[in-house]
Amino acid sequence: xxxxxxxxxxxxxAGRTWDSTLSAGExxxxxxxxxxxxxxxxxxxxxxxGYEGLWGCPGAWTVTDGVKEPSPPMGSSxxxxxxxxxxxxxxxxxxxxxxCRALGGDGIxxxxxxxxxxxxxxxxxxxxxxxxxxxxxxxxxxxxxxxxRGQDFAKLLNTGWVPTGLAFGIAMETRHDDWSTLQSSWTAxxxxxxxxxxxxxxxxxxxxxxxxxxxxxxxxxxxxxxxxELTVHGRECPGVGGIGGGAYARDRIAEAVFVGTSIARxxxxxxxxxxxxxxxxxxxxxx
Numbered sequence: 001x002x003x004x005x006x007x008x009x010x011x012x013x014a015g016r017t018w019d020s021t022l023s024a025g026e027x028x029x030x031x032x033x034x035x036x037x038x039x040x041x042x043x044x045x046x047x048x049x050g051y052e053g054l055w056g057c058p059g060a061w062t063v064t065d066g067v068k069e070p071s072p073p074m075g076s077s078x079x080x081x082x083x084x085x086x087x088x089x090x091x092x093x094x095x096x097x098x099x100c101r102a103l104g105g106d107g108i109x110x111x112x113x114x115x116x117x118x119x120x121x122x123x124x125x126x127x128x129x130x131x132x133x134x135x136x137x138x139x140x141x142x143x144x145x146x147x148x149r150g151q152d153f154a155k156l157l158n159t160g161w162v163p164t165g166l167a168f169g170i171a172m173e174t175r176h177d178d179w180s181t182l183q184s185s186w187t188a189x190x191x192x193x194x195x196x197x198x199x200x201x202x203x204x205x206x207x208x209x210x211x212x213x214x215x216x217x218x219x220x221x222x223x224x225x226x227x228x229e230l231t232v233h234g235r236e237c238p239g240v241g242g243i244g245g246g247a248y249a250r251d252r253i254a255e256a257v258f259v260g261t262s263i264a265r266x267x268x269x270x271x272x273x274x275x276x277x278x279x280x281x282x283x284x285x286x287x
Contacts, residue, residue, distance in 0.1 A: 018103075020130040021110050026150025030109065033157045035132040038103045043095030043127040046118050047088040049081070078172040085170050085257075088125040089113065093145060093166060096127040100143045105131030107144035109153045111166055113259060146261040147226040156224075161263045164218040169211025169258035175199040177250045200230060200254050207256035220262035229257045 018039040022030065030037065092113075100108050111129040118124040129145070146163035148156060156163065175195060207228075215223045232254045 021112070021128060022130050022150050026110070029150040029154040030132060033154045034135050035106075035109075036135060038105045038131045038133050039099075041096045041099035041103070041105075041108055041127075041129055041131045043092040043097070043099070044124060045088050045091040045095070046122050046124045047084060048121055049084060049088075049123045078174070082170050082172055086168060088123070089168055092125040092127045096129060097143050097145065100131040103131050104133055105143055106134050106140055107132055107146065107163070109146050110149045111145050111147045113147075113166075147259065148224065148261055156263065160266045162266060164220045164262045164264050167211055167214040167218060167220075167223055167260050167262045169207040169209070169214060170256070171203050171206030171210060172253065172255045173199055173203040173206065174254075175252050177252065196252065199252055200232065200256075203254035203256040204228075204230065207258045211258040211260065215260075215262040218262040218264075220264045223260040223262050225258060225260035227257070227259045231255050 018037060020027070020037045020040050022037060027037065093111075096108060096111070108129040108131050111127060114124075114126045114128070116124050116126070131143075144163045145166040146153060147166060148163065153163070175198070178195070211223065211225075232252060235251050235253060
C-alpha cells in the first residue's frame, strides 16, 4: 500500500510518497506508539548451497544398547554449510538495514524472511519489511529489525519491551542408519524409533543453543520466536558401504532453524550483568 506524507513527516519533503507492507490496522498501531513508516525495504542474496564437508558421514553417530558412539568412518562436520546458511541470512538482512538507513529509518518491522530455490544448487534468501522512524529526537545507535507485525510491535512497546534485532539459530545433525533404527522401522506395530527421536532432539537443542548465543550478541533479555522449522532428509552415506551398499549406506540428516526477535526491557538497570541493549527510543502517544 502507498501513502502520501506531509512536509512535516519525518525524513521527507512535501509530495514524496512511501510504500509499506503494513495493513491499515498495522499502520494505525505503529503510529499509535510513536513511529512513522518511511518505506518498504528489501534485501536479497543468492548463495550456492550444498557443500557439507570433505568426506564420510559428517557428524554421524549411532546408538547401540543405549550407548552413543561414532559411526565409522567419521567425516568432517556440517560447520561450513551451517556457516553459509547464517551468512546468507545475515547478508540479506544487512542489505535491508542499509536501505532502512538510506530512508532515515530507525528500524524495520514485519520482517519476512524467505528461503527459496533459485537455480541448480543455489538458494535465494530474501528479507522484506517496512522501515519506520520514531517521532522523537532520541535515536537508536543502529536500526533494529523485528519480525513482529504492527499490532504485535505496538503491544511489545506498550508492555515495556523494545526489539533489538532479528536472531537466528541453525543446527544440523546426521545419524547413520544402524540395526536399531532399521529394526524399529520394520517391526510391525506402533512404536517409537528412538534413534530418530534422538536425531531431531539433538538438532533442535543445537538450534536453540545457537539462538540463545545470537540473542546475547544483541544485548537482549529474551526472544520472541517467530518460526521453528525442522526438515529431515536421507542420502547415501559416502563413507559406509558406498552406493549400493545396502540399508546401512543411508544417513538421516536433520536441519533445525529458529528465527525470532530479540527483545530488551525499557530502562534496564546499568548494574545488570551483560551488554546493554541498543539505545532505547522515547515513545510518545498521540492524543
